[in-house]
């Protein structure tokens with residue numbers, strides 16, 4: 001479904017991703033781990049087409065993103081939903097309007113059809129009836145769930161999550177993990193989840209890739225990562241500083 005080939009990315013002359021090769025199969029949950037500043041968010045923004053790599057190829061389905069016209073890139077982007085690190089809700093819009101945003105932008109659905117989708121998606125994330133609430137009335141965990149409802153409103157084939165449990169207490173983190181896993185099963189999507197919360201990673205991953213200093217240092221199943229002999233991986237998953 002997604003393939004990165006020799007991807008390099010620099011910001012102001014500083015290399016933040018180096019020779020990234022990664023394949024993610026349709027229906028798979030790929031978890032990306034690694035310390036802060038290692039390039040995880042940059043990787044997601046490349047995959048969703050918000051950034052262009054300096055070199056290399058990014059394939060989504062059978063299309064290489066940067067050989068496409070702007071219209072074609074937009075069509076590919078419509079297959080993807082993203083849950084941003086800080087939820088990134090529009091504070092001046094109600095919860096319902098936030099969830100409806102992509103549908104209004106990209107479909108010709110009627111108001112009634114949109115309202116029905118919003119109702120359904122809010123119910124899925126456990127926020128039934130919160131259409132008219134404003135984002136600033138919500139807790140961090142609820143904002144995350146609105147953000148997830150917005151991401152799934154367009155029925156994406158791929159969902160990208162940037163640190164969906166960061167800043168949440170363990171109970172809310174567990175709820176979000178279960179929502180991610182449930183969404184995966186229900187919608188049969190491909191999921192890419194950035195986290196540095198190892199219990200989440202082990203819970204939800206089919207495979208895990210670890211990034212360190214802009215490079216992928218290991219990719220494997222949950223079991224392979226748990227038993228990795230790479231000291232960087234072992235230190236990281238045991239919560240030691242690397």
Ligand code: ADP
Nearest residue numbers: 011012016034035036037038039040041042043
């Ligand atoms: P992570 O998500 O793993 O914490 P990021 O992808 O956010 O890492 O950042 C990787 C590196 O790239 C960091 O050193 C960060 O400061 C730098 N960086 C990220 N975005 C930009 C940007 N827009 N301009 C300049 N530097 C950036």
Ligand code: MG
Nearest residue numbers: 040041042085
């Ligand atoms: Mg980040």
